[in-house]
Amino acid sequence: xCIAAPAKVVxxxxxxxxxxxxxxxxxxQIKLDLIDEIEVGKYVLVHAxxxxxxxxxxxxxxxxxxxDELLDILDEEDKELQxxxxx
Numbered sequence: 725x726c727i728a729a730p731a732k733v734v735x736x737x738x739x740x741x742x743x744x745x746x747x748x749x750x751x752x753q754i755k756l757d758l759i760d761e762i763e764v765g766k767y768v769l770v771h772a773x774x775x776x777x778x779x780x781x782x783x784x785x786x787x788x789x790x791x792d793e794l795l796d797i798l799d800e801e802d803k804e805l806q807x808x809x810x811x
Contacts, residue, residue: 726771727771728769728770728771728776728777729747729769729770729771729791730767730768730769730770730779730784730787730788730791731745731746731747731752731754731767731768731769731770732745732746732765732766732767732784733745733762733763733764733765733766733767733768733775734746734751734764735764736756736762736763736764738756741755741756741757742754742755742756743756743762743775745768745770745775747770752770752773753773754768754770754773754774754775755773755774755775756774756775757774758774758775758776759775759776759777759778761778762775762778766778766779766784767779767781767783767784767787767788769787
C-alpha cells in the first residue's frame with residue numbers, strides 16, 4: 725500500500741525542479757518532476773519525496789482533515805497500549 729501525504733508548498737526552486745513543503749511544522753525537500761503547475765501556498769500530495777499531485781483548496785482541506793483524524797486515532801491507540809502495558 726502506498727500513502728501520499730498532503731503538504732503545503734513553501735518554496736520552489738524551478739531551475740533545480742525541487743521545492744520545500746510544510747507537513748504541519750516539519751519542512752521537507754521534494755522533487756517536482758512529476759507535476760507541471762505548482763505555486764507557493766498551494767497543497768500537493770507527497771509520496772517518496774515526490775510531489776505527485778496538486779490539490780485544490782477543497783481537496784487539501786478534506787485530505788488534511790482525514791490525516792488529522794487518523795493521527796488522533798493512532799495517538800489514542802498508543803495511549804491505550806501504554807496504559808495496558810503499565811498495569
